[in-house]
Amino acid sequence: MRSAKDFFRPLAVGAPAPLREVPFRPSRMIHFFDPGNAKMAAKVPALAPTVDVLLGNLEDAVPTDRKEAARAGLVAVARAHDLGGTQLWTRVNSLDSPWALDDLVTLVTEIGDRLDVVMVPKVEGPQDIHYVDRLLAQLEARAGLDRPVLVHAILETAAGVANVEAIAGASPRMQGISLGPADLAASRRMKTTRVGGGHPGYLVREDPPPTSGGGTPGDMPRVTYQQDLWHYTIARMVDACAAHGILPYYGPFGDIQDVTACEDQFRNAFLLGCVGAWTLHPVQIDIAKRVFSPAPQDVAWAERVIEAMGDGTGAVMIDGKMQDDATYKQCRVVAELAAALAARDPELAASYAAARKAAL
Ligand code: GLV
Numbered sequence: 001m002r003s004a005k006d007f008f009r010p011l012a013v014g015a016p017a018p019l020r021e022v023p024f025r026p027s028r029m030i031h032f033f034d035p036g037n038a039k040m041a042a043k044v045p046a047l048a049p050t051v052d053v054l055l056g057n058l059e060d061a062v063p064t065d066r067k068e069a070a071r072a073g074l075v076a077v078a079r080a081h082d083l084g085g086t087q088l089w090t091r092v093n094s095l096d097s098p099w100a101l102d103d104l105v106t107l108v109t110e111i112g113d114r115l116d117v118v119m120v121p122k123v124e125g126p127q128d129i130h131y132v133d134r135l136l137a138q139l140e141a142r143a144g145l146d147r148p149v150l151v152h153a154i155l156e157t158a159a160g161v162a163n164v165e166a167i168a169g170a171s172p173r174m175q176g177i178s179l180g181p182a183d184l185a186a187s188r189r190m191k192t193t194r195v196g197g198g199h200p201g202y203l204v205r206e207d208p209p210p211t212s213g214g215g216t217p218g219d220m221p222r223v224t225y226q227q228d229l230w231h232y233t234i235a236r237m238v239d240a241c242a243a244h245g246i247l248p249y250y251g252p253f254g255d256i257q258d259v260t261a262c263e264d265q266f267r268n269a270f271l272l273g274c275v276g277a278w279t280l281h282p283v284q285i286d287i288a289k290r291v292f293s294p295a296p297q298d299v300a301w302a303e304r305v306i307e308a309m310g311d312g313t314g315a316v317m318i319d320g321k322m323q324d325d326a327t328y329k330q331c332r333v334v335a336e337l338a339a340a341l342a343a344r345d346p347e348l349a350a351s352y353a354a355a356r357k358a359a360l
């Protein structure tokens, strides 16, 4: 049993107090880079102003013999560059690997004051978060940090999905959760061989027409509709995150050339409640920026509804559409997100101002 009063006490003497609210900082794209790759590390100063989050990846995609180089590279990058308002995250190796402990010890000790969030892969249940929670508190105390490093879980095991609500609420350190469709597909024994996105075989077919004049239903041309393999998991993840006041994200989309399908997947996630996605290649950065920033005309509409609704109660008609307390709340979600993003992104702020003017 853990008393509710203990939840916000530091887990180590001298560690910073846990946060009561996850600070909302724009994180439309979590841009992955390999800090052990000198060419990529050299691009960090130019890349940082173009993204909301830069993530030094130590886990999958970094080969075994370059794990230490990636860790050392991240320490060097964090020390060498001031990233301005861009957050610095890392993805450490999984907790059952030989590198996870050294990843956490080295990074928090050496650059804990620079690191905003630690992404933990292959989380299976709240026990994984509890382990990281206590360890981070010990390391923060030793490093003399004055703010906690937050934790982000990747939802990429069948057990993790079964326990997603408990994971989301496992610690005040929890910042958010990302869908990890590649590992999740493998863990579930799905029969896909790709990183995120749809699959042409996962579909529904319209009913056959009535067979009056001969022919079998199998011969008739019938429209099919591809379905979204990830809908269930994303919706569950969004509910778990919203219920615990943390942030949900789409993860990676591996077909770098298929920018259209990437945009579709990101937009579905945005509409369902996600605040961002991973970007694996620069071409995906603008897609994430476009998709995870509310459209100017939606923001102008939301602001119009908010203004017309006064204290947010009652009902009004605007352009023939009924507005009440619930639409007012939806409009506030859009307008508040837009305001938070505009504060970081002057180009976006200008497009919102133009749409506002046009709506007058
Ligand atoms: C991400 O790590 C994934 O497995 O999709």
Ligand code: MG
Binding pocket: 060, 121, 156, 180, 182, 183
């Ligand atoms: Mg993975």
